[in-house]
Amino acid sequence: MFVKSISLQHYRNYEALQLDSFGDVNLLIGQNAQGKTNLVEAIFVLALTKSHRTSRDRELISFQEKSAHLSAMVEKKYGPLSLDLSLSPQGKKAKLNGLEQRKLSDFIGSLNVVMFAPEDLEIVKGTPGIRRRFLDMEIGQVQPGYLYHLQQYQKVLNQRNNLLKQMWGKDKPQQGLLEVWDQQLAEHGVKIIKKRKQFIVKLQRWAETIHHGITNGSEDLKLVYLPSFGEEAEEDEAYLFEQFMLKLSQLKDQELRRGMTLAGPHRDDLAFYINGREVHTYGSQGQQRTTALSLKLAEIELIQEEIGEYPVLLLDDVLSELDPYRQTQLIETFQSKVQTFITATGVESLSVDKLKNANIYQVHDGHVGS
Numbered sequence: 001m002f003v004k005s006i007s008l009q010h011y012r013n014y015e016a017l018q019l020d021s022f023g024d025v026n027l028l029i030g031q032n033a034q035g036k037t038n039l040v041e042a043i044f045v046l047a048l049t050k051s052h053r054t055s056r057d058r059e060l061i062s063f064q065e066k067s068a069h070l071s072a073m074v075e076k077k078y079g080p081l082s083l084d085l086s087l088s089p090q091g092k093k094a095k096l097n098g099l100e101q102r103k104l105s106d107f108i109g110s111l112n113v114v115m116f117a118p119e120d121l122e123i124v125k126g127t128p129g130i131r132r133r134f135l136d137m138e139i140g141q142v143q144p145g146y147l148y149h150l151q152q153y154q155k156v157l158n159q160r161n162n163l164l165k166q167m168w169g170k171d172k173p174q175q176g177l178l179e180v181w182d183q184q185l186a187e188h189g190v191k192i193i194k195k196r197k198q199f200i201v202k203l204q205r206w207a208e209t210i211h212h213g214i215t216n217g218s219e220d221l222k223l224v225y226l227p228s229f230g231e232e233a234e235e236d237e238a239y240l241f242e243q244f245m246l247k248l249s250q251l252k253d254q255e256l257r258r259g260m261t262l263a264g265p266h267r268d269d270l271a272f273y274i275n276g277r278e279v280h281t282y283g284s285q286g287q288q289r290t291t292a293l294s295l296k297l298a299e300i301e302l303i304q305e306e307i308g309e310y311p312v313l314l315l316d317d318v319l320s321e322l323d324p325y326r327q328t329q330l331i332e333t334f335q336s337k338v339q340t341f342i343t344a345t346g347v348e349s350l351s352v353d354k355l356k357n358a359n360i361y362q363v364h365d366g367h368v369g370s
């Protein structure tokens with residue numbers, strides 16, 4: 001798919017911006033703090049209705065303003081599609097071809113993107129919560145049904161945690177009520193776990209091949225789901241449900257003491273291994289960065305496999321961090337297949353000959369010129 005144009009109103013430091021005729025490769029060049037990341041972030045927000053760098057939507061609306069508006073024209077395999085998204089403290093409103101969507105999940109996935117930004121190193125180095133967010137956002141993009149279960153799970157989890165807190169120190173805990181929440185938690189929980197496991201198996205296939213290529217065959221990358229209960233590879237829903245309920249009953253005393261739910265997809269993790277060793281613990285900085293890169297490139301192929309179209313690639317401040325060999329490999333792999341937006345402080349830091357047909361945009365203080 002291909003983003004043809006974009007328009008922003010009161011989005012971050014853009015008061016009003018209209019950009020047309022994007023090319024296959026688009027370079028956004030400018031000094032620090034001018035609005036380069038804000039622009040690729042806006043494309044990301046149009047795809048997922050959320051930013052990759054904050055969960056607080058208020059930050060996306062320009063200071064002093066009450067709402068922001070983003071829109072784009074996207075060329076897809078089956079024709080053009082217009083996307084509109086409004087953000088305000090009251091919530092978000094999304095339109096496809098001018099028609100308001102009742103649920104945001106009906107809008108998400110209309111535009112598919114893969115963002116690679118410096119903070120993606122945290123997927124490998126950071127806390128389990130970051131890896132869960134990565135899984136949830138990526139699966140949500142290609143399987144909207146996933147987001148429904150995720151929202152329901154989060155609701156039930158909050159209610160169950162509140163109940164556990166209320167029951168704390170009471171003589172006669174409300175066991176009956178807790179069991180109702182257990183059932184609902186397990187119902188949505190197993191759907192999430194199953195989809196995450198299936199996603200990881202597919203992502204692993206692509207990531208392994210790509211990582212092999214990047215490292216000249218010297219490194220074997222493996223992805224492993226680390227569940228808080230049951231077997232890591234088990235996908236059978238009935239079995240997972242049984243295992244989840246069993247785990248909750250085993251943990252009940254502990255949960256009542258701590259006032260929180262201690263097992264389920266909100267406690268699961270994802271591990272990366274290179275040649276049998278965990279990258280989080282034993283990987284060098286370079287291996288961790290390459291792992292993150294392989295994951296992102298694998299995602300591009302996976303999205304193509306799932307939806308039959310390549311996503312748009314957003315490279316924020318990362319291309320200049322790669323050595324010339326990796327820069328070239330990245331650009332050559334996707335040239336003419338994947339529309340790419342690249343931010344950098346200067347064209348000097350990029351292997352420019354590979355980017356000679358790129359559209360170049362100068363970003364300065366919330367204004368963009370070509």
Ligand SMILES: Nc1ncnc2c1ncn2[C@@H]1O[C@H](COP(=O)(O)OP(=O)(O)OP(=O)(O)O)[C@@H](O)[C@H]1O
Pocket residue numbers: 011012013014030031032033034035036037038039058059060061062063317343345363
């Ligand atoms: N809600 C907002 N309203 C207005 N301006 C904002 C808002 N949020 C961020 N900004 C401004 O946007 C600018 C940062 O833009 P951005 O993160 O896109 O920089 P950048 O060009 O990518 O820089 P770098 O090269 O340092 O990454 C800052 O000047 C910041 O004050």
